[in-house]
Amino acid sequence: MASLPNPNMSNLKPGTKKDTKMRIRAFPMTMDEKYVNNIWDLLKNAIQEIQRKNNSGLSFEELYRNAYTMVLHKHGEKLYTGLREVVTEHLINKDRVYVQQNNVENVYNLGLIIFRDQVVRYGCIRDHLRQTLLDMIARERRGEVVDRGAIRNACQMLMVLGLEGRSVYEEDFEIPFLDMSAEFFQKFLAENSASVYIKKVEARINEEIERVMHCLDKSTEEPIVKVVERELISKHMKTIVEMENSGLVHMLKNGKTEDLACMYKLFGRVPNGLKTMCECMSWYLREQGKALVSEEGEGKNPVDYIQGLLDLKSRFDRFLQESFNNDRLFKQTIAGDFEYFLNLNSRSPEYLSLFIDDKLKKGVKGLTEQEVESILDKAMVLFRFMQEKDVFERYYKQHLARRLLTNKSVSDDSEKNMISKLKVSLCGVDLTVRVLTTGYWPTQSATPKCNIPPSPRHAFEVFRRFYLAKHSGRQLTLQHHMGSADLNATFYGAIKKEDGSDVGVGGALLTGSNTRKHILQVSTFQMTILMLFNNREKFTFEEIQQETDIPERELVRALQSLACGKPTQRVLTKEPKSKEIESGHVFTVNDQFTSKLHRVKIQTVAAKQGESDPERKETRQKVDDDRKHEIEAAIVRIMKSRKKMQHNVLVAEVTQQLRARFLPSPVVIKKRIEGLIEREYLARTPEDRKVYTYVA
Numbered sequence: 001m002a003s004l005p006n007p008n009m010s011n012l013k014p015g016t017k018k019d020t021k022m023r024i025r026a027f028p029m030t031m032d033e034k035y036v037n038n039i040w041d042l043l044k045n046a047i048q049e050i051q052r053k054n055n056s057g058l059s060f061e062e063l064y065r066n067a068y069t070m071v072l073h074k075h076g077e078k079l080y081t082g083l084r085e086v087v088t089e090h091l092i093n094k095d096r097v098y099v100q101q102n103n104v105e106n107v108y109n110l111g112l113i114i115f116r117d118q119v120v121r122y123g124c125i126r127d128h129l130r131q132t133l134l135d136m137i138a139r140e141r142r143g144e145v146v147d148r149g150a151i152r153n154a155c156q157m158l159m160v161l162g163l164e165g166r167s168v169y170e171e172d173f174e175i176p177f178l179d180m181s182a183e184f185f186q187k188f189l190a191e192n193s194a195s196v197y198i199k200k201v202e203a204r205i206n207e208e209i210e211r212v213m214h215c216l217d218k219s220t221e222e223p224i225v226k227v228v229e230r231e232l233i234s235k236h237m238k239t240i241v242e243m244e245n246s247g248l249v250h251m252l253k254n255g256k257t258e259d260l261a262c263m264y265k266l267f268g269r270v271p272n273g274l275k276t277m278c279e280c281m282s283w284y285l286r287e288q289g290k291a292l293v294s295e296e297g298e299g300k301n302p303v304d305y306i307q308g309l310l311d312l313k314s315r316f317d318r319f320l321q322e323s324f325n326n327d328r329l330f331k332q333t334i335a336g337d338f339e340y341f342l343n344l345n346s347r348s349p350e351y352l353s354l355f356i357d358d359k360l361k362k363g364v365k366g367l368t369e370q371e372v373e374s375i376l377d378k379a380m381v382l383f384r385f386m387q388e389k390d391v392f393e394r395y396y397k398q399h400l401a402r403r404l405l406t407n408k409s410v411s412d413d414s415e416k417n418m419i420s421k422l423k424v425s426l427c428g429v430d431l432t433v434r435v436l437t438t439g440y441w442p443t444q445s446a447t448p449k450c451n452i453p454p455s456p457r458h459a460f461e462v463f464r465r466f467y468l469a470k471h472s473g474r475q476l477t478l479q480h481h482m483g484s485a486d487l488n489a490t491f492y493g494a495i496k497k498e499d500g501s502d503v504g505v506g507g508a509l510l511t512g513s514n515t516r517k518h519i520l521q522v523s524t525f526q527m528t529i530l531m532l533f534n535n536r537e538k539f540t541f542e543e544i545q546q547e548t549d550i551p552e553r554e555l556v557r558a559l560q561s562l563a564c565g566k567p568t569q570r571v572l573t574k575e576p577k578s579k580e581i582e583s584g585h586v587f588t589v590n591d592q593f594t595s596k597l598h599r600v601k602i603q604t605v606a607a608k609q610g611e612s613d614p615e616r617k618e619t620r621q622k623v624d625d626d627r628k629h630e631i632e633a634a635i636v637r638i639m640k641s642r643k644k645m646q647h648n649v650l651v652a653e654v655t656q657q658l659r660a661r662f663l664p665s666p667v668v669i670k671k672r673i674e675g676l677i678e679r680e681y682l683a684r685t686p687e688d689r690k691v692y693t694y695v696a
Contacts, residue, residue: 031073039066040082047086116161134180151215159217181227193246195259198266201232234270241280248280260323278333289341302351303358310378339385349392357399361408380421431459450480451549453531483524491516491593521601525550525558538588556581560605568595569602631664631672639694647690
């Protein structure tokens with residue numbers, strides 16, 4: 001400490017000592033916890049007294065000094081936390097009592113409302129905030145780097161100010177944002193080719209989704225994507241598909257399958273998008289087809305004529321598979337177009353017969369038997385499009401006879417195979433019916449439901465009409481669970497060896513085509529399931545159940561046989577891969593399926609459970625009915641030979657005769673005796689009612 005001179009020092013006598021230093025005591029560096037708590041209790045009590053308006057006896061200087069002392073000694077956190085708790089407790093009490101009684105906003109919401117109305121929406125602040133956010137998003141769309149965190153925080157603030165709603169966010173930001181986006185996208189088409197434009201639109205959609213995820217509220221994703229789809233796709237569909245030197249026709253001409261797939265995916269997002277694509281494709285396909293079939297001239301080569309149509313069909317089948325995801329609309333349109341222009345030329349049936357004649361003659365160079373088979377299968381597709389099949393039949397008979405008489409047929413097997421194909425196409429389903437009489441066959445009265453496909457159902461209806469016309473008064477009920485079917489199946493996928501290379505059936509290297517054909521011997525339920533996959537690539541369990549109407553228990557058994565059986569019988573694949581069949585599982589055709597056998601029998605998985613309760617009751621009822629007849633027959637036989645018998649002796653005799661098949665209950669035997677008495681086969685003697693006589 002500093003020492004101060006004393007003016008009276010000269011008056012002191014020598015030898016006298018005097019303390020000339022002044023000491024000021026410093027604040028202690030630490031405060032006792034009890035002392036801190038006492039100070040806080042004093043401050044807390046003062047706050048409560050001030051709220052009660054009892055502040056006349058308080059010393060504000062003392063309160064300030066105590067608060068200053070706590071902060072100075074590193075107890076500011078306790079002071080802050082305690083003050084917050086006191087204020088919160090005071091306001092919560094108001095929320096619990098006053099707010100609920102008067103139906104007004106609580107303190108927290110009131111604070112948000114005041115902040116919203118007096119700050120965020122005050123004067124030019126609202127417009128400035130909105131414009132700043134829109135400018136930042138516009139700059140980011142131009143490729144500049146912006147503070148995404150600031151955008152995200154501002155959007156979150158607007159969402160909070162909506163008080164559990166979206167009104168503030170929508171009015172102050174989202175609606176102007178969507179309007180600005182629509183105006184921005186309207187200028188997006190510019191001078192781009194169709195393929196470049198499509199890729200830019202797809203990228204723009206992904207950018208907007210990514211911006212919503214990182215900057216805006218999640219609820220904005222759907223409306224902004226709809227704005228992009230409306231402004232960039234819906235309003236310009238015709239322009240895009242009809243772009244010269246880059247539109248849909250240009251893509252089809254040049255085989256741009258990837259660009260077509262991008263267009264299909266993009267147009268599938270908007271209403272009538274795929275329909276617009278399909279109409280443009282149909283126009284181009286019809287023009288190509290008419291150019292092929294309308295060429296006149298005597299020197300026209302029938303083989304080249306049909307080959308040109310087959311090449312055109314192969315091209316569009318490739319587009320259908322690689323670009324259009326085997327879409328049913330596109331598939332039906334292509335089939336309709338081929339049927340249209342193929343029948344424009346009246347000589348198409350003759351040319352098709354000559355084409356097949358050329359492929360079935362000896363001496364065809366450079367083609368294997370499998371390749372010839374593949375070509376004939378494609379020719380049969382054209383045959384199905386023809387309307388004058390009878391004309392084709394006439395020409396085919398002539399050409400077949402000529403081949404056989406001149407011994408130019410490549411082989412009898414090929415000829416028989418071709419005739420089988422024609423029979424299937426001309427005659428439809430080969431139906432074999434076994435009519436069972438319910439009185440002699442152990443059929444169930446409740447036949448399981450099954451919505452069989454149109455072609456076999458039509459064949460059965462034809463037989464039903466024929467049968468009922470011959471036998472009036474009878475009824476025919478189709479027993480789905482007792483039927484079977486042979487299906488002609490074609491698998492297109494390549495088979496993989498362990499080293500990853502493609503192999504053919506039996507291990508032979510593939511040459512040209514990967515197609516493999518088998519005849520699948522299946523139950524009626526399995527047939528119904530498999531024929532669904534002619535129309536779609538995949539089905540869920542629920543969709544199969546809805547389409548086929550097969551009872552769940554039978555459906556599970558059928559799907560287990562098709563998708564979970566032996567590898568040589570697994571014609572369907574299932575996701576997830578497991579042995580159980582459950583809701584949500586997805587089924588597709590196993591394109592890798594192969595078997596050394598041409599005719600593959602699909603074994604039905606044995607039922608893990610017995611009959612259901614209704615089935616068990618029905619079976620038991622039938623057994624009881626049969627037993628009644630057997631018991632009555634035994635009683636009549638015995639009484640006819642004995643003429644007169646006492647009750648217990650008759651019961652014992654009946655039991656002895658029937659015990660080889662079953663052990664009848666005495667109660668049941670007694671009931672059957674009473675039934676025979678009522679029908680006057682037996683009678684009781686007047687002297688003893690327990691003695692029966694036979695009535696002749």
